[in-house]
Amino acid sequence: xxxxMKELKVLSICYYGRGGSVFFQSLFDGHPECxxxxxxxISGYQEWxxxxxxxxxxxxxxxxxxxxxxxxxxxxxxxxxxxxxxxSPGIDLNFSxxxxxxxxxxxxxxxxxxxxxxKHTKNEETQNELSFFTALHLAYAETREMDLDxxxxxxxxxxxxxxxxAKFLNPLNTTIIH
Numbered sequence: 001x002x003x004x005m006k007e008l009k010v011l012s013i014c015y016y017g018r019g020g021s022v023f024f025q026s027l028f029d030g031h032p033e034c035x036x037x038x039x040x041x042i043s044g045y046q047e048w049x050x051x052x053x054x055x056x057x058x059x060x061x062x063x064x065x066x067x068x069x070x071x072x073x074x075x076x077x078x079x080x081x082x083x084x085x086x087x088s089p090g091i092d093l094n095f096s097x098x099x100x101x102x103x104x105x106x107x108x109x110x111x112x113x114x115x116x117x118x119k120h121t122k123n124e125e126t127q128n129e130l131s132f133f134t135a136l137h138l139a140y141a142e143t144r145e146m147d148l149d150x151x152x153x154x155x156x157x158x159x160x161x162x163x164x165x166a167k168f169l170n171p172l173n174t175t176i177i178h
Contacts, residue, residue, distance in 0.1 A: 044083020
């Protein structure tokens, strides 16, 4: 619902050097009031969104799912590097070798995610960076079977403190931690 979008606050994490920002971000994962996507996957969200030519909802969903296949398979290596995190972030962050026996991975089901993303963008024919940013986090949370009524925070790995990468967050209730 659009009311849920306005209620969500953003906690954005930045780093300087190798400071443990991905570890810090992971501490919020699993908290019932927080949703965060894996590691630095979407740190370059603004750059990705800026390159879109067609902002119709279906195209934006298709473009996101095509570009960010690592959400569905952490072993995926893309031909083109993702903005800010390279061609194989799931492998680089060991998200394909999780758990005590290193045989678990961090991934979600693409078809469920697409359905949830479509549901959270359904009232809009086109997308802007804010509406889609919120919708993708709600869809990610729902795909992980989180209770959306409890959700209060998007924990976003801005990672590097570049204004061009962060300015889309200005209209949101955003706290940035360095």
